[in-house]
Amino acid sequence: MGLCLPPSKRRPIIVKFLCYDDRKNVWGSRNQLVGTNIWIKEDYPVEIERRRKFMWPYLRAAFRGDPANPNARVSAFMRLDQLVINNQTFSHVNINAIPQYIRDRVAHINHTRQSEE
Numbered sequence: 001m002g003l004c005l006p007p008s009k010r011r012p013i014i015v016k017f018l019c020y021d022d023r024k025n026v027w028g029s030r031n032q033l034v035g036t037n038i039w040i041k042e043d044y045p046v047e048i049e050r051r052r053k054f055m056w057p058y059l060r061a062a063f064r065g066d067p068a069n070p071n072a073r074v075s076a077f078m079r080l081d082q083l084v085i086n087n088q089t090f091s092h093v094n095i096n097a098i099p100q101y102i103r104d105r106v107a108h109i110n111h112t113r114q115s116e117e
Contacts, residue, residue: 051081
């Protein structure tokens with residue numbers, strides 16, 4: 001089936017599940033692949049991938065919690081191209097609605113990266 005490629009040039013495999021339970025089982029078992037050179041990720045359209053890449057620093061900053069309330073638990077995750085923080089949904093359109101302490105962290109990270117270059 002095509003050329004035999006070296007391990008550094010592996011091709012992705014796209015899978016479409018007919019049954020949602022099969023997809024759920026595979027997705028739930030992906031932690032068993034830790035430490036291998038195999039990974040599982042969602043296949044999104046290019047535009048959604050671009051938006052997710054833009055929102056990712058905000059997600060990482062949200063995980064660090066609120067410095068004004070260090071004991072408060074923060075729930076943060078991505079849903080398609082939207083960021084959900086403590087049950088509030090944010091997208092690339094309403095990025096200014098994200099809590100200020102998160103935007104400050106992202107701005108600090110971006111400033112630090114620019115000064116290193």
